[in-house]
Structure formats: C-alpha cells, structure tokens
Amino acid sequence: MMERVILRVVVKLLAPFILLFALYVQFHGDYGPGGGFQAGVIFGATFVVYALIFGTVTTRRVIPGWVPRWMMVGGLLLYAGTGIAGIVLGGTYLDYSVLARVPTQGQHLGIALIELGVGMTVAGAVTAIFLAFAARER
Amino acid sequence: MVLLVLAVIVQRNLFAVVVLAGVYSFLMATVLVALDAVDVAMTEAAVGAGISTVLFLGALYLTRGDETRPLKRTWTALPVAIGVGGALVYGTLGLPAFSDPAAPIHTHVVPRYLAGAVRETGVPNVVTAVLASYRGYDTLGETTVIFTAAFGVLALIGRRGRRGRRPER
Numbered sequence A: 001m002m003e004r005v006i007l008r009v010v011v012k013l014l015a016p017f018i019l020l021f022a023l024y025v026q027f028h029g030d031y032g033p034g035g036g037f038q039a040g041v042i043f044g045a046t047f048v049v050y051a052l053i054f055g056t057v058t059t060r061r062v063i064p065g066w067v068p069r070w071m072m073v074g075g076l077l078l079y080a081g082t083g084i085a086g087i088v089l090g091g092t093y094l095d096y097s098v099l100a101r102v103p104t105q106g107q108h109l110g111i112a113l114i115e116l117g118v119g120m121t122v123a124g125a126v127t128a129i130f131l132a133f134a135a136r137e138r
Numbered sequence B: 001m002v003l004l005v006l007a008v009i010v011q012r013n014l015f016a017v018v019v020l021a022g023v024y025s026f027l028m029a030t031v032l033v034a035l036d037a038v039d040v041a042m043t044e045a046a047v048g049a050g051i052s053t054v055l056f057l058g059a060l061y062l063t064r065g066d067e068t069r070p071l072k073r074t075w076t077a078l079p080v081a082i083g084v085g086g087a088l089v090y091g092t093l094g095l096p097a098f099s100d101p102a103a104p105i106h107t108h109v110v111p112r113y114l115a116g117a118v119r120e121t122g123v124p125n126v127v128t129a130v131l132a133s134y135r136g137y138d139t140l141g142e143t144t145v146i147f148t149a150a151f152g153v154l155a156l157i158g159r160r161g162r163r164g165r166r167p168e169r
Helices: A005-027 A036-062 A066-088 A103-134 B002-010 B014-034 B038-062 B077-093 B110-121 B126-134 B136-163
Strands: none
Touching: A005 A036, A005 A103, A036 A103, A036 B038, A066 A103, A066 B136, A103 B038, A103 B110, A103 B126, A103 B136, B002 B014, B014 B038, B110 B126, B126 B136
C-alpha cells in the first residue's frame, strides 16, 4: 500500500485543483478560451489520473460506474432540453434569446446551459470509457 | 515534428510509438497556439496528448507491446499512399494563400459573426458565441456523436468488464 508514495500524494493534492480548473474552463468559456468540450475532457482526466494511481476499485468507490453513464445521458438531455425550452417560451429550437427578459441575458443563460450539457457528456464519456477499459484484464 | 513522425513509422515498439505520438500532439498544440487557435490547442493537448495516450496505453496493456512483422510485404501500398498524398498536396495549391483576408472563409459569414456576436449574444469570446449560439445545431450534433460513440464503446467492452469479473464486491 505504501508503494509509489510520491505519486499518490501528488495526485491527491492535484485532483481538486484539476477539477477546479475544469470548472473554471467550463464557466469562463464565455470570456476566455475553453468551453464545455475542453472542460469535460479535463474533468474526466481527473478520474483517469486517479484511476491510474489508485486503481479502478478505489475509483469506483469515488465515482460509481453509473455516475458517468448518467452524466452522458443528462448532458445530452440538458442540451436538447434547453432547445425545447426555447420552443416552449415562444422561440424556435435552440433560440436562447427568449430564455430571459433581456435577449443577451437569455443568450448567456442558454450558452451556459448547453456548454454545461456538452461538458457533462464529454466528462462522462471519457470517464466511462477509461473505467471500462481499465477494468478489463488480459 | 517531421522527425517525430519518421520515428513513429520506424519504431516497432508500440509503447515508444504511443509516447512519441503524445509528444507530437503537444507540439501540435503549440503550433495551434501560435496560430491563435487557443481553444483547439487546449483540446489537442487534453485529448490528443492526454486522454488518447492513456487509452492507447490501456489498449497496449490488453494486447502485446510489439508490432508484428508483416508476413509478406506488399508494395502496392506505397504508390497508393504517394498518389493520394500527391493528390491532396495538389488540392492545397488551389486554396487561397495563408491568412489572405480576401479568402472566401473570411468574407462569407465571418464579418457578420464578428460584428454581431458581442451585441447579439453578449459573449466576448466569439468562438463560444459561434459554437453555442449561431451553430447550436452543429454542436448538438457533435454532442450526440460523442454520446453515441461512447455508448457504442461501452456496449462493446463495458458490460463484460463489469460483470465478468466482479469478485471485489
């Protein structure tokens, strides 16, 4: 259990910061480089690194197998649902201007929501694929 | 980068190939930064150098680490590859010069996006505005592709990996 102490400690220390950076890329994508896709990959990479060092069994205790799958589903539904919300509120599909009283605020809200959907889907996909790969044995 | 590609071709040890491909992706990311495509550079660094390297290593763990020598060498592949490559290079000769402001890509919808993005969406990053708002359908399609691809992979390798060996708990 005490092997690779440096790696274990470093990953433990870094993991929260990687997650935080992913969230920064996610929600700062409107102003700086980045967005849902990049954030999703970074978010998923945290669990990949964690699984590389601590093994898949420990990682499954951190994030059970159903979580990334439902993240994928939820992200896509959030994206599509944002589009449908535009129809319900009297616009066209994926028209965010009607989501808030001021059109630009509606655009802001819509873009944030769909970027979150993209991010969730990508993060779930990366995590789920890696965990499925790593759980196999020769 | 050319040296890296040649090394990838010559190298028979797949572990080395994977690592070299990761280095190549990182160099590609720096090239994209130099071209002011920061969003793409981030993706390249995270996916090309990070995730796919790890996935390749995972695949290597499941298979063998050395490329097997082909049973018989087929020489038809070489002229085909050279022919296709030559055709592609010939195609690039018809493209407008690099960063030519009169190129069609800069005169079609780009001025409209650049002029209207901040006013219409209130989002300073035009890349995000185009991706999420003007081209929302495309991005929805891309997300669906990722979703479908991931579920395809999970359907192929996910279930057995989970149920076949679950003595831990």
